[in-house]
Amino acid sequence: MFIESPLKLSVMVAAFTTLFTVTAQAQVFEVIHPDVDQGEVELELLTGFVLENVDDGEEQSAYELAVGYGVTSFWKTTIAVEFADVEGDGFEYEGFEWENVLLLPLGDGDHDHGGDEGVSLEALGLYFALEIPRDGGIDDGAIVVGPLAEARFGPVETIANLFVEFPFEDGEDEALIYTLAAAVDVTESTAVGLELFGEVESAFTSGTESELFIGPAAYFDVDLGGGRAIEPRIAVLFGTESEQPDAVLSINAELKF
Numbered sequence: 001m002f003i004e005s006p007l008k009l010s011v012m013v014a015a016f017t018t019l020f021t022v023t024a025q026a027q028v029f030e031v032i033h034p035d036v037d038q039g040e041v042e043l044e045l046l047t048g049f050v051l052e053n054v055d056d057g058e059e060q061s062a063y064e065l066a067v068g069y070g071v072t073s074f075w076k077t078t079i080a081v082e083f084a085d086v087e088g089d090g091f092e093y094e095g096f097e098w099e100n101v102l103l104l105p106l107g108d109g110d111h112d113h114g115g116d117e118g119v120s121l122e123a124l125g126l127y128f129a130l131e132i133p134r135d136g137g138i139d140d141g142a143i144v145v146g147p148l149a150e151a152r153f154g155p156v157e158t159i160a161n162l163f164v165e166f167p168f169e170d171g172e173d174e175a176l177i178y179t180l181a182a183a184v185d186v187t188e189s190t191a192v193g194l195e196l197f198g199e200v201e202s203a204f205t206s207g208t209e210s211e212l213f214i215g216p217a218a219y220f221d222v223d224l225g226g227g228r229a230i231e232p233r234i235a236v237l238f239g240t241e242s243e244q245p246d247a248v249l250s251i252n253a254e255l256k257f
Contacts, residue, residue: 025050025058025245026048026049026050026054026059026060026061026062026084026085026248027048027059027248028047028048028062028063028064028082028252029046029235029237029248029250029252030044030046030064030252031159031161031179031181031195032099032148032161032179033101033148033150033159034101034123034124034148034149034159036070036073036074036076036101036103036125037070038071038073039070040069040070040256040257041067041068041069041256041257042066042067042068042069042076042078042254042256043066043067043068043254043255044064044065044066044067044068044078044080044252044253044254044255045063045064045065045066045253046063046066046250046252047061047062047064047250047251047252048062048249048250049251050245050247051236051246051248051249052245052247055087056087056088056089057087057088057089058086058087059084059085059086059087060085060087062082062083062084062085062094063082063084063085064081064082064083065083066080066081066099067079067080068099073103074102074103074104074105075100075101075102076100076101077098077100078097078098078100079098079099080096080097080098080099081093081096081097082095082096082097092134094133095131095132095133095134097129097130097132098129098130099127099128099129100127100129101125101126101148102126102127102128103123103124103125104125104126106123106124118152118154119151119152119154120152121149122150122151122152122157123148123149123150124147124148124149124150125148125149126145126147126148127144127145127146127148128144128145129144129145131143131144131165136169139168140168140169141167141168142165142166142167143165143166144163144165144166144177145163145164145166146161146163146164147161147162148160148161155184156182156184157182157183157184157185157191158180158181158182159180159181160178160180160181161177161179161180162176162179163176163178164176164177164203165177173202173203173205173206174202174203175199175201175202175203175210176199176204177198177199178196178197178200179195179196179197180195180196181194181195181196181217183217183219188221189220189221189222189223190218190219190220190221191219192216192217192219193216193217193218193219194214194215194217195213195214195215195216195217195237196212196214197211197212197213197214197237198211198212198213199211199212209241210241211239211241211244212239212240212241212244213237213238213240214238214240215235215236215237215238215247216235216236217233217234217250218233218234218235219231219233220232220233226257227257228255229255229256230253230254230255230256231253231254231255231256232252232253232254233250233251233254234249234251235250235251236248236249237250
């Protein structure tokens with residue numbers, strides 16, 4: 001078909017690109033564990049790398065630096081800052097989070113699992129976080145709250161998170177955020193498993209699925225001596241929605257002392 005003018009052609013190309021361009025924003029992924037050790041300090045580095053090229057202005061990778069402290073035997077508080085490597089713009093500060101885990105008096109709270117039989121509830125807790133993005137400040141932030149659970153089904157250890165995000169901004173609906181991880185021990189210091197991360201926008205109105213990632217993960221526990229340990233985790237997570245990255249390499253490391 002003959003296009004009568006360059007202007008008409010450019011408009012058609014722009015419209016086609018708008019319809020079919022995939023937005024590949026990077027993000028970090030973390031399964032929140034319901035565990036608290038009084039007096040323990042935790043340093044965390046969370047990373048997420050989009051395994052494809054992204055357009056200018058999109059995030060190629062994301063990072064979170066966090067410091068947590070076990071204030072009591074049942075309360076851990078964490079301060080985190082987020083950064084992103086934006087294509088064409090370099091590293092940018094993205095936001096701030098204040099996170100809290102409160103253990104409930106259920107389960108034995110013992111995370112040194114040795115049994116491979118039966119079903120048991122290991123721990124149960126509540127999560128509360130204040131999120132403040134760089135743009136707009138607290139008025140564009142949100143509160144995230146919900147339960148945490150750890151359970152064992154024979155040799156399989158599972159962690160589940162179910163959170164509701166309450167935005168401060170007028171006109172923004174609540175979102176439902178859910179996470180599920182299941183892992184089995186390979187050695188005393190190594191485990192492999194599967195992780196799932198999802199979010200439902202406007203969860204209590206239209207209930208539109210906005211993202212869903214799933215993929216394999218490997219976990220390591222390295223004893224450094226002197227009461228210190230480092231716990232690396234590596235996962236490859238595949239996006240199932242059309243506007244998500246096809247795959248994200250997620251590498252986290254946690255230093256405890």
